[in-house]
Amino acid sequence: MSNGKLNKSNADVWEALQDVTDPEIPVLSLVDMKIIRDVKIENDEVCVTMTPTFAGCPAIYQMKSDIEEKLRELGFEKIHVELSFKEPWSTEMLGDEARMKLETFGITPPTKHKGDPISTMHVAVTCPHCKSENTTMENPFGPTLCRMIYYCNACHQPFERFKAL
Numbered sequence: 001m002s003n004g005k006l007n008k009s010n011a012d013v014w015e016a017l018q019d020v021t022d023p024e025i026p027v028l029s030l031v032d033m034k035i036i037r038d039v040k041i042e043n044d045e046v047c048v049t050m051t052p053t054f055a056g057c058p059a060i061y062q063m064k065s066d067i068e069e070k071l072r073e074l075g076f077e078k079i080h081v082e083l084s085f086k087e088p089w090s091t092e093m094l095g096d097e098a099r100m101k102l103e104t105f106g107i108t109p110p111t112k113h114k115g116d117p118i119s120t121m122h123v124a125v126t127c128p129h130c131k132s133e134n135t136t137m138e139n140p141f142g143p144t145l146c147r148m149i150y151y152c153n154a155c156h157q158p159f160e161r162f163k164a165l
């Protein structure tokens with residue numbers, strides 16, 4: 001709990017961070033993505049621990065400054081955003097709600113893999129538009145590191161698949 005003048009709790013911080021979206025997937029917040037791992041407040045000083053999806057992800061700095069801006073809005077002046085790679089991020093961490101939001105956004109959610117992401121490379125990929133499995137991979141390198149481009153042979157639309165990690 002907070003013990004400073006600001007009187008903001010961890011729950012306030014978590015709630016505010018719900019508004020900070022992933023710059024690459026604007027439909028998911030950093031909380032939905034499980035990128036935000038921990039929040040600590042001590043004497044009006046807030047420390048947020050985050051684990052980026054990819055170590056070399058260029059969006060890290062964007063996310064960091066978005067978090068800082070949001071917490072400044074909340075009233076914090078001393079803000080630390082720490083990167084943690086202790087427990088690597090994995091698409092297995094995405095909850096059902098996050099997966100549903102992805103699909104609604106038109107991105108096929110990452111296939112669940114129980115620790116073996118390579119095994120998902122050859123499974124049938126479902127089109128997020130028409131749910132057909134008659135799809136072909138067009139390009140393993142989508143607009144960002146974590147997305148691949150597919151084409152649906154049933155509804156003739158391209159779509160993206162979130163790479164399992």
Ligand SMILES: [Zn+2]
Pocket residue numbers: 127128129130131132152153154155156157
């Ligand atoms: Zn389709």
